[in-house]
Amino acid sequence: MTAIFNPTGPAPLAPPPRRAPEPAATPAPVVPVGPVGPVLELPGTPAAALVPVTRDGRAVGAFVLAGGRVRYRSVPDPDQVLAAAAGAVAVALLATAVAVVGRRRPPAIGAVTMGPGGWVSLRGTRAPALRPATPRPWWARVLRARRLVAER
Template identity: 70%
Template sequence: MTAILNPTGPAPFTPPARPVPAPAAPPARDATPPPAPVPVPVGPVLELPGTPTAALVPVTHRGRPVGAFVLHGGRVRYRPVFDPDRLLGAAAGVLAVGLAAAGVAALGRRRPPAIGALSMGPGGWVSLKGLPLPAPRAPRPWWARALRARRLVVER
């Protein structure tokens, strides 16, 4: 997911490591090398042209720029860098969670069958004995309820 929308180019500037002073007399038993210098996540101060001088100090995290300190007019402000990869990843995560929730809701709203379980009789016939009649699938239209209309069924 990295660098989908970020322009590619040269690697970000890493400042040179600070020299570690060598010990005067290394012990004879210890053959481990000295620890490697830790890279500093803050870049060099860049002077910006202009009448009131301004300075820019870039800040990186794991080799990617995350922001910069801007020194202008006696004030220091931190300006974060917009990361479209992080936004795209967050949008994909929200979409995946939404689709999963919609799928669970759709499965939960499935209609039960119109009739219950069927059983086979001794001769291979289907038995619906003891099962209630299925409910009508479509509700009555609003105008039939408003007019109190009755169905055209012969009453016994």
């Protein structure tokens, strides 16, 4: 576009007068568009604001604007918390089952068979291990009880 300035031509028209801006009655509410919600002003002496973030209609976090810093705070997903708790319970039950099976003692003697004439045969088995000496119970000490031992 080319402009030709002719000082001898007619006088330029005065610009139209400007209107005073109309005062807004109330601000229109901010409608969230997309995953970021409206800015929420938080009460308090240090000015703070909160911007929620959603995904598929669920809150996933929020941006917190306070003290000249912006921080993102995530919201724990209840489905993930429930899945993690179920996994922890399953691992604890499995570990308990392994510990119980591992602590089971083998029988003190081997196979017991019935011999001729109705007597019990323990042939080919080891003698059971002796039990370790256990301390006397408190009631035996109080009563000054003695062990019953057959004398030979």
